[in-house]
Amino acid sequence: MKRWTAALIGVLAVAAALAAGHLVAGLVGTGASPYLAVGNTAIDFTPSFLKDFAVRTFGTYDKLVLLLGMALVIAGLAVLAGLLSRRSPLPGTVFAVVLGLVGVGAVLYRPDTDALGVLAPIASLAVGVAVFRWLHRTGPLDGPGRRNFLLVAGAAVLAAGAGRLLGDRVDVEESRRAVGDLTPRTKAPAIPVDADFQGEGTPSFITSNADFYRVDTALTVPRVRAEDWSLRVHGLVDRELNLRFEDLRRRDLVERTITMTCVSNEVGGPYTSTANFVGVPLRDVLLEAGVKPGADQLFSTSVDGWTAGSPIDVVLEEERGALIALGMNGEPLPPEHGFPARLVVPGLYGYVSATKWVVDLEITTFAAKKAYWLNRGWGERGPIKPMSRIDRPLGLSTVKGSKVVVTGVAWAQPVGVAKVELRVDGGPWQQTTLAAHVNAVTWRMWRIALDLPNGGHTVEVRATDKNGFTQPQERVEPIPDGATGWHSIFFTVE
Template sequence: MLAVLAALAAGHLVAGVLNPNASPFYAVGNTAIDLTPAPLKDFAVRNFGTNDKLVLLGGMAVVLVLFGAAAGLVSRRRPLPGVALAAALGVVGIVAVLTRPDTDFVDVLAPVASLLVGATVFLWLHNLASRTTEVSEQGMNRRQFMYTSAGVAVGVGVAGVGGQLLADNVDIEGSRSAVGDLVPATRAPAIPAGADFPQLGTPRFITSNRDFYRIDTLLNVPRLRAEDYVLRIHGAVDREVMLRFEDIRRMRLVEQTITMTCVSNEVGGPYVSTSNFIGVPLKDVLAEAGVKPGAEQLFSTSVDGWTCGTPVADVLDRGLLAIGMNGEPLPAEHGFPARMVVPGLYGFVSATKWVVDMEFNKFADKQSYWLKRNWGQKAPIKTQSRIDVPAGLSTVKPGKITVAGIAWAQPRGVAKVEVRADQGEWVTARLATEVNTSTWRMWQVDIELGPGVHTVECRATDKAGYTQTDQRVAPIPDGATGWHSTTFTVQN
């Protein structure tokens, strides 16, 4: 087990110098994410939410520890089985690094170092542990083995911490601070006082950057500085364009209030948030390139190699290349230096973070990351609503019960929300003040309920006249449907 930890620490240290993504632990983990069958990914998101990556890392750590223990047990008589297993583990790391889209050939030095150190430490400790001497010298040899093992453990800690410090040496926060104030030429209208009612238990209209949901495929957040950022625009365009961050910064900035929704959101789920994004309309960004007629999709690529296909019509109509969020540069975990935001489409087809490449083509030319896994192609956001209060399984006082929640139907807008208790008559809720049709809308209604257990359901109708269906459909491939309900008890 010490040899396995030494191998990982050595690889992490070398990766800190070359490329943090080349750390065998991260490279294998990210590759495992890419190769995981979609149903298993859906299970992880559904059951672990935004903690799914922590669960994966913890699971990998447990597997590696068990792997090390097993390698030791089969090598009690001779070291060859353990060395072979160490080599196999190293090869896995090498293959993972060589096949990752966010690593270069030179980065293979990290898993190579991992392999060499792991095998060397294993042979060294195995030799000490298996050395036979007379009984009088056994105590000294045991102490020597324990001292050596303790030294290896200390070395593992130093190398691991050193690798992390080197990886964190890319000063993203310094780069964000250097961006300075983002002053849009057109500001989003102020949020009216009647747009939310958090005192009832619903979210605030604007989600803080800290609380904004984060769903992506990465174990470690890319550390891309604004001063190193380049966006390439090519494909079915009149001319290829390369834009640096300062080029984008000098364009006419606008601020827009937008609600984003993740396709992984179950009925009543938490993966919906609203922010004031600052950026440049994509139609302005693309004007210099000139999108050719016939282009169907904007095939965008993140710095880590993740890809996304967005319908060109939606991109040109309301797409935004965002560089700011709630009055400050984008946080690193939300795409700094730049990301796409296209209201009305689920994030997996519209919201590439750390975007570095935009290619215009037809849907038949290239398949994006999730389309290869049989998710939807265009994925417009479905009309949905959620009950926030009363909370499920809660107990409330008798009398008039306030039921409140949120609804969304970007970019159509919410026209009506209805609520019913115990499958009774539908009652129309009072809607909060609308901010725009690309944002969520809060609602509330008071109902009289007697003592006992009650179930309340809600449904929304959008401005196109569509009322959400009660038919339950899973989030994958293109968004969940169904009425959200909550069950609670009214006291006697």
């Protein structure tokens, strides 16, 4: 058999196998798609340093890069299997079986798939073996052989498309529209007009839903309708609660302006955003369940099986304002930000506090259960560290004229920012002008006007919180419990 024919047989067989699995997964649950199950499992077993590298290098495109990388690896292996099968179909058959068994193992491992989910990788295995052996018998790429090759390619495309359509049959957007307005009984104070310096380069104080950062482990956004959603509260409690979406929205909703920060945020990084969240005070729900003595962890689980552990003493602080959030910036939560419900705990990095698509709250202890990232060596409690960032001028940019306005943002949830200082070329620290204070759990914008001579300049920034703690100069990587260090940029004045 010619090399190109053998290679194409391997690629088409794998494509048909993955498409068949995706089609069946559309019926039994999207998470059972072998391609996605293997991808999600790969994320779970990725070392922390590699995950941090992916976020740092590719940002919010890290999942796309993973999927494309998987596709290239699988295609390469498929080509190799085809080339090894030029004289006999046995090597390719073995490869198809191994690929199918990897899919079975990944689906069985995933916490968001049930017993029926294994049907998807089994279908992949059967179709992969059958198509490979059939095409191998077909022979060269001419006459009937060409028609068979085209038939397999077309069938794979149709099966993958049908699987996508079936997987999207859960109409989340219709469910969001049906929720309608989430009118809070207690509204957040209006944002002052001078809460940012957007015209001079800072972000707007409130981050739009479209621009709000997203860092999570979900390869595909879970599709959960509000009508089907429920939240179980159990564990070390006096009474177990099972709450539907309507049970929560009928309560007295509150609106709170909160800045969220990702632990993966490097010094000067973009993973911090602010929104008006509407929801039910988490403290009220936990007190209704009755937290038993000795409990020190709120162990929350997402519909896709991801888990986080929040300190009980923190989420029970009344002034902290932790929420089971249902809405965000005047609308129900967007699907990618946790619809129908998520947790928001001010002052804690998201990996210990911000479970999206939350379906389970267990009151327990840190000794009894370890959440997703704790099992990977991350910090236990995750308090947000004071941090500041320079937004304008951009690093390595050229500024015209000696009058230079430097602007940026600082945060120190839940204490609040007291002052932000800047220094030029290692000189004395100068205090910046702060934008209007909104509350202690939100970021704060700053600006300073400098008169600088022509040439290159390095500016550094540091923030001090209202307890008098100044962010340290020492550079520490984000993992395991948040970055430290002074953000600095170099620019040229002409």
